[in-house]
Amino acid sequence: MPATYEPISTTTLGTAVNAVNIGSIPSTYTDLRLIYKAINISSQDSVLINFNGDTANNYSSTILGGNGTASGSERRSSVPYIIVTNNYVNLLDGMGIFDFMNYANTTTVKSVLMRSGNAANSVTASSGLWLGTSAITSINLRNGGAFTFGIGSIFTLYGIKAA
């Protein structure tokens, strides 16, 4: 049986950083899946995504979250990033599962479905849109403030083939 779920790259942090860039993404897959395990994030803030270095106001997001006491949703549009998490989440020791659909086509804009959170603070399900029609060749995952992903945090990008 052909392999249809393949690791593209893994980044394991040897030092604490506030952004992780996954570049040189081949266009040979149908979809992408990013899995991360974040350890010892230094403080509470948002997690943001950009594609291909585009930081113009070409992104929108919808977030549904809960903190164990209350649930809520939030909408951002025409902003310079996809926001994965916001006030609901403090990723002190958490994880995320992001699915990027049809990322390599050069006709349509790109969407992403995201699950993220940690047991100490909150959990979110969110969606994002990038208005770019280029194939996604790089993903930048960063914080919205000054916090860092700690040593030992692991980010793995998988490629998924439809055939």
Place this chain on the structure above:
Amino acid sequence: MANTYVAIQTVTVGSGGSSTIGFTSIPATYTDLHLLLSLRTTGVGSSVGSIGQITFNSTTSGYSLKDVYGQSGGEGSGAFTFATTYIPTGRDDNATQTASTFSNCSVYITNYANTNNKSVFLDAVNESNSATAHSMAFMSALWSNSATINAITITSGDGNYVQYSSATLYGIKNS
């Protein structure tokens, strides 16, 4: 390139039913684990469904979580945060609900073989042909334990798991 998403084992409950479904001797050779559950119990304690219990390495301590849920026309957060001795499966379909309905739960476990605490994400749903007897939830859970996960047990919270309830464990390699 080698296949990196591998079915480790499927367990299907037989005609006699069972109060637990388990995996033992899980190899430490993968990066992540993905557990998919299809469950129905003989319980009658709740019209919304029974809460199954996931534990690692037969340990009943160190669990915590946050959730968002929708059930019976309402929604919120905190429906499962009482659970500290296990990770809930959400709600399993039970004997009070439409016949032959089985709940579904996806359990993704990151870096299960390293010495960090184990982060887990769950998507769970139990449907029935009812206006009120249904639920869905997603949860971010943590097992605060440095041990490699080598066993997973799913225990029914009410009655036994019925025939054809099943669990499949996948291993995922990042290289």
